[in-house]
Amino acid sequence: MGSLLVNGLSGTEGRLSSLWDSLKNLKLTFHCKPQRWSVAGQKPVRMDAPGTIRNPFAFASQPIIRVYGDSGGVLYVGDNTITIHSIDQYVDLNCETHNAYNAGGFCNQTILSEDFPELAPGSTRIAWTGGISYVEVTPRWWTL
16 A cells, blocks of 8 residues: 655655644634733732722722631621631632632631622722721732
């Protein structure tokens, strides 16, 4: 049996050449996150008392909220209510990954919430009750 010739190539080279020819017209679609992150939005903002935080950009951000305390409490971020059943020094609420954790590992079983909050454009009220001492919010603001 003779060898296959494609574009003057034989064997494996011919199959690779044919594969390349079929890929030349391949359409690729990429789903990218085009965000440009604000430097100021990567710095934690400490809140010793309930108050507001202002998102200066046109897009809602998904912050990391570090809650300090010595027992449980309730955190209010905008219209979201997050019940924290126990706090061992602190718990981080990562609103992008929908996880609660601290240095000891995941704490998802210690919180109760409908959803993780976002910081909408403009002002968002942040308040708390119970054994929460203070809160640090890393807003993670972004724009296009």
